[in-house]
Amino acid sequence: MRRALAAAAxxxxxxxxxxxxxxxxxxxxxxxxxxxxxFQAIDPDARYNFAGSDELATQxxxxxxxxxFAAASPKYPGELHDAGLVEKxxxxxxxxxxxxxPEDNPAGxxxxxxxxxxxxKLVVGAEGxxxxxxxxxxxxxxxxxxxxDNVVSQEEDVKGVxxxxxxxxxxxxxxxATDVKPVADKVAVIDLPEDAQARVEYQIAIVRESEHADAxxxxxxxxxxQDGQAALRLAGFGPVP
Numbered sequence: 001m002r003r004a005l006a007a008a009a010x011x012x013x014x015x016x017x018x019x020x021x022x023x024x025x026x027x028x029x030x031x032x033x034x035x036x037x038x039f040q041a042i043d044p045d046a047r048y049n050f051a052g053s054d055e056l057a058t059q060x061x062x063x064x065x066x067x068x069f070a071a072a073s074p075k076y077p078g079e080l081h082d083a084g085l086v087e088k089x090x091x092x093x094x095x096x097x098x099x100x101x102p103e104d105n106p107a108g109x110x111x112x113x114x115x116x117x118x119x120x121k122l123v124v125g126a127e128g129x130x131x132x133x134x135x136x137x138x139x140x141x142x143x144x145x146x147x148x149d150n151v152v153s154q155e156e157d158v159k160g161v162x163x164x165x166x167x168x169x170x171x172x173x174x175x176x177a178t179d180v181k182p183v184a185d186k187v188a189v190i191d192l193p194e195d196a197q198a199r200v201e202y203q204i205a206i207v208r209e210s211e212h213a214d215a216x217x218x219x220x221x222x223x224x225x226q227d228g229q230a231a232l233r234l235a236g237f238g239p240v241p
Contacts, residue, residue, distance in 0.1 A: 027215035028065060030056040032072035032130065032202065033157040034095070034176045038235040039070070042228050046219060052129045052157035060085060060207060067216040070204040070223070072158075072176075073130035077203040086205035092223050094238035095176045095200040097131075097138055099190040100165050100183075107171035111190065112139070115147035115172055122147060123161050123170040126154040131161065134198040135174040141196040162187075176200070178236040201241070 028047045031039050036050045049056065049064075053071035057080055060066050069086055071077050077089035101109045107120050115122050125132030132154065139145045152170060155161045161173040166186040180189055204223055206216045222228045233239070 026212045027067045027219050028212075029068045029070060029219060030060060030064065030066040031068075031070040032056070033159045034072055034131075034179055035070055035202070036159070037182060038178075038232055038237070039223075041235075042231050043219060043222060050157075050159075052125075054128050054130075055156060063209070066207045067210040067212050068204065068206055068219050070202065071130070072200070072202055073133070074201055074203050075130070075133075077205045081205065084208065086207050089203040089205040090220070090224065091201050091240050092204050092229075093202040093232045094241065095178055095202070095236075096197050096238065097134055097174050097192055097200070098177050098180065099172055099192060100162070100175055100180060100187040101172045101190065102165060102168045103186055103188055105188055106168075109172050109190065112142055112144050112147065112192065115150060116144070117150075120147075120150045121152045121169075121171045122150045123153045123155060123164045123173040124148070124151055125158060125161060125174070126156055129156060129158075130200075131155075131158040131174065131176065134200055137198040138174065138192060138196050141198075142193070181236065202237070 030049045032053045033050045039048060053073055053076045056069060057076035060069060060080060069077060074089065077086060080086040081089055099112060109115065124135045139147060153164060158175050158179055161175050162179050162183055164170040165173040166183040180187065204220055206220060210216045
């Protein structure tokens with residue numbers, strides 16, 4: 001019931017904030033896969049390319065045609081800014097990690113340390129992908145890096161981790177808290193200690209070679225503005241530090 005009410009509230013809010021305030025169909029946004037649902041709701045008229053932040057950064061370096069870059073980590077926007085490819089990045093949201101298991105939890109996972117048991121099939125993000133780097137940071141903070149010995153798949157974005165676990169192809173995986181909602185009926189969530197959490201920050205920047213600079217700025221303003229921030233909060237993202 002609580003999820004249904006939250007979803008209804010998000011629909012009402014986004015219907016209001018999309019009433020003529022979108023950036024227009026000409027803007028192309030390269031965004032982290034964990035932003036898929038909320039960005040499409042904030043501005044359904046934009047063109048999107050959702051993938052791992054590292055892959056998107058590579059595409060921008062190769063002239064991939066982006067107007068806006070929104071990443072799940074400050075690392076790649078910072079590197080592109082240093083290279084003169086994007087304007088100064090701005091933090092627009094935060095997140096945290098959780099551990100998910102299939103709803104029936106066949107491996108009996110109750111904590112992170114259970115992931116080290118023989119036969120457990122763990123799926124994580126690949127190194128260099130924000131969710132993969134954040135996962136390794138959390139495990140190091142918990143003194144549980146040894147559980148990586150049970151990794152059976154390393155995914156190129158967080159949606160790959162979510163898919164493997166929700167389909168029962170893995171016993172557990174680390175994802176962002178906001179990625180749980182679309183599969184809430186297929187997975188169970190194990191919260192992680194606050195003192196073990198990685199600092200998950202999302203940053204957005206306009207691509208300097210953008211051919212639609214005005215539309216790009218409108219999109220960034222929408223995300224950073226009151227309506228965009230309210231939509232992000234309702235979707236489960238945390239506030240800007």
